Amino acid sequence: MLINLSDIFEEEGRSVSREVPLELEEIDFQGERFPIVEKTPVALTLVNDGSGRARIEAVSDVSLGMKCDRCLKDVTKRLSLHASVEAVSPDKADAQEAEDQSGFMEGYQLNVDSLIGSELFTCWPAKVLCREDCKGLCRVCGKDLNEGECGCDTFVPDPRMAAIMDIFRENKEV
Ligand SMILES: [Zn+2]
Ligand SMILES: [Zn+2]
Known part of the structure; x- marks a missing residue:
């Protein structure tokens, strides 16, 4: 979902909290596809952080359909995500800033799904087990x-x- 941040960039002191749906239904990780079997709406907080700047917080719980590393049984892994990033208005961003936010900004619009997707990668579980003592x-x-x-x-x-x-x-x- 795309959220226009123009008013947040422009209006000093402006702060907006809202919930938006997460449209992401699956995610590719290292050549494998993982379905998102459950998700909460994304709680977004957008705060003007000075002229042309916005602080973005996005919180969502996402459950991924995965497989146990040892016995290959289906496992639902719930991840609590909290992305916290800063965006700069495209007309004020320098080359580095534009590059840094290219993963979640499309012009003046925030791509909520891209932001949550990259947060998912950061929180990706190192080990997936159906239970701690799985015998495999x-x-x-x-x-x-x-x-x-x-x-x-x-x-x-x-x-x-x-x-x-x-x-x-x-x-x-x-
Ligand atoms: Zn197992
Ligand atoms: Zn055997």
Whole structure:
């Protein structure tokens, strides 16, 4: 959603708080697509910060559909986002300022979805687990070990040891 900031840039002391919908429905991260399964409206605070300048605060809770790093089960990860940036009116911004705000400003308009999107990247979870002690999948048969042991032998012995283990196993079967 685009919000025109002209009046915020112009009117000294002006401050506006409003809620706007988050239109973003999915996000690309490192070549993967993640759906946004739940989101709150974006609480926007726009404050004139001197001639031609605006301080922008945007707060939203976003839940992403992700997969557990260990067992690949669907996990909903809720992130509390709080973006805080400054924008300069395009007619007053120098080259550096224009570059800095190019990710969320389109002329005089704030792109709320771009701002929240880049905040999502900053808060991206380093690790996603369905639960802290997720046991993951068996490397041999792929069974979800949270649902019980599969009985696979995941121990890979030294070949010389393997021969001895075979003898041991044969003896056991008798
Ligand atoms: Zn898991
Ligand atoms: Zn297994």
